[in-house]
Amino acid sequence: MTRSERPGRAIVSIWFPNFAIDRWTRIVSRRGEAALADAPTVLVTEGAHGPRIDAANPPAAAIGARAGARLTDARMLDPGIVAVPSDHMGDDATLEKMALAAQRWGPWSAPDRPDAILLDATGSAHLAGGEAAMLAEIEARYAAQGYDARSAIAPTAGAAWALSHYGAAHTVLLDPHAIAAALAPLPVAALRLDDDLIVLLTRLGLKSIGDILSVPRAGLARRFRNRRSADANPLMRIDQLTGRLPEPLVPIIADPPAQADRRLMEPLRHSDLVKRVIGDLAGDLARTLEAKRQGARRLLLLLWRVDGGAIDRRVELASPSRDPAHIAALFDERLDDIDAGLGIDQARLVAIWAEPLVHGQVRLDGENEDEGDIARLVDRLVTRLGAQAVRSPRAQASHLPERAQRWASVGPAIGATAALQLDLGFHHRPLKLLDRAEAITVIYATPEGLPRRFRWRGGLHDIVRVEGPERIAPEWWRERSSARLRDYYRIEDESGRRYWIYRHGLIGDGRGGIPDWYLHGLFA
The missing domain is CATH 3.30.1490.100 (DNA polymerase, Y-family, little finger domain)
Structure with a gap:
């Protein structure tokens, strides 16, 4: 094959017209909230004059909700429209993952934010049965995942973008000399220009790419000579479209895992x-x-x-x-x-x-x-016995001792075990905490006084040292209003054994009769 016979570049543009709302629908469907997906819903972003609509699902679009409109205007059409905050960071991350997955059809790809992917399929389309078959496969695969996709292939990224957004479904354009004629009927918005410039060109009567191509090049150069940005200069966009001016594209590269x-x-x-x-x-x-x-x-x-x-x-x-x-x-x-x-x-x-x-x-x-x-x-125990057989305590957000930790399979932070045993001085917890506090009989001088003697599991213990009380209130947000306070004591008996006991309730608190006593833990 001679140099002149070698095929040129083949850039694929994959556009997702409803990307944000399709992704949201997938998320709520996985959660089992199909009813929410069927309700008229819009994705909104907070603006200077209130929330603005970024995307609308089909039921909301049928009512008249449109991207760019204010939420208050849409609710005048239907007060029952559901507004959900847009997840722009999540959309970007998902688009990057989809761009990486698209490399199954070509050597490199790049996300074209906010809702498209550019793919270099030069020399690889024959692996899918040709360009048309590859584009059909791309659209069918994304449709199976719940994404509406439109694709096109052309020698330049600008031409592929224009055809995917404004051309016929899965258009194939491989002749670089036919780009201008093929894209002439498309609207001027296909040049990826600023919205203000599109309005200006439309008012001047330049409504299509063909209209701009009919204007002498020297006139366009004089009119836009001070505009250095491509999206503000239609002449630069035309040159990128036809391949006269290179358009740098930065591919996304997956960070492969370390391996040997x-x-x-x-x-x-x-x-x-x-x-x-x-x-x-x-x-x-x-x-x-x-x-x-x-x-x-x-x-x-x-x-x-x-x-x-x-x-x-x-x-x-x-x-x-x-x-x-x-x-x-x-x-x-x-x-x-x-x-x-x-x-x-x-x-x-x-x-x-x-x-x-x-x-x-x-x-x-x-x-x-x-x-x-x-x-x-x-690591050795898990490898030998299995992850489910090795457990460690994990801290939880609760001040009640029995809820302050839970047992779970070993995970990211084995150091959390030591964190549960920090010496907190007066609030030091015992190393051995009973799974369930056991009732004990306590003898005391007065109901509000310190315990003197207690009976537990058939044994009678004289208390020689007492420290306390440490008062712990119930979790009012998850318990009834009749839940009682706890007064914890650290005690030591005549044999030197140390216990953690508490009085459940106070005399005259109006939440029950005489307080009960429980043993909750043992100190080493």
Whole structure:
């Protein structure tokens, strides 16, 4: 193929006319709120003169709600219109993810905010059966996900954008010399100009791209010579449209996870040799993570056999780590049941979840203190026993002792366990808290006085030391108004054993009879 016969660029523009409202509909549908999606709903943004509509779903559009209108005007048409704040940051993040996913059809893509994607499909359209088949596949795939999409392909980004927004469905235009003639019937808004400039050109009678092309170029150059921005200069947009002026496009690049790979010269069948390879992979991965100042939280090990079979093993860490020995030791527990077949000839270790990890010097001799012993122990236990068998206490937002923490499977912050045992002085909690406070019988000098003796589980205990009370009020926002106060005491009996007891209620509080006593915890 000669240079003149080589095909030019093929840029695909994918436009989502109702992107924001389609995304909102998907979200409420996943939540099981289909009734909300069927109600007339608009997405709004707060402005200087009140909320303005960004998008409207079909029921609201049928009433007359339009993007750019004020919410008060739309509610004059129907007071029952539901207003939902727009999620612009969420829309941008979703559009970036969709742009990355669109690279299945081309080598690079870029989000064209707020509601489009540009894709370079040069030389790759034949993999989908041709340009027309590729555009049909793109629109069908997004339609299956709940997004209305219009696509077009052209030699330049400007031409593809204009055709996707104002041309026929999935238009294919590959001849760069035919761009001007093909886009001449399109409105002047297809040039991606400022709204004020579009109004000005329309008033001058230049309502289509063909009308602008009919004006002498010298006249346009004199009229807009001081406008350096492309969206304020129709001549620059025309040149970008036809390819005379380059339009730089910055592709979005996914940050691939850190990984290490080994292709083996000889297939391995013995687990000892496989473990040695995993140790090497862990060392390579640790260096990559160190360069990124990250630590692995979830790791995936892939082993490929000579016969084409694949083996995968996953481990999850309680805290970020890039210690090669620790990582390799975790996989030792998962390799006993692998079937190497005729041998393993390729291995890969991927940190599919990583978090920032920066080591700091805490000793004058330059050495780093190793404070990850607890996290490493948890990793080994989880690997051997399973995540559901290893639990740790997690703090909760409640001042009641029995609600201040809960047991959960180990997760991101194993350090939360230590936070629950901080010495808070007078408000220090016992190390052993009973799952349910047990009733006790208390002898005291006066009902409001300090306890002198108590009976618990058949034993009688004389109290020699008392500290308290610490008063804890009920959670009035979740309990009845008749809930009683608690007065907690830290006590010690004649044998030196220490307990945490409380009096439930006060004499004359109007919320019950004589207060009851309970034992809630034991001190070490």
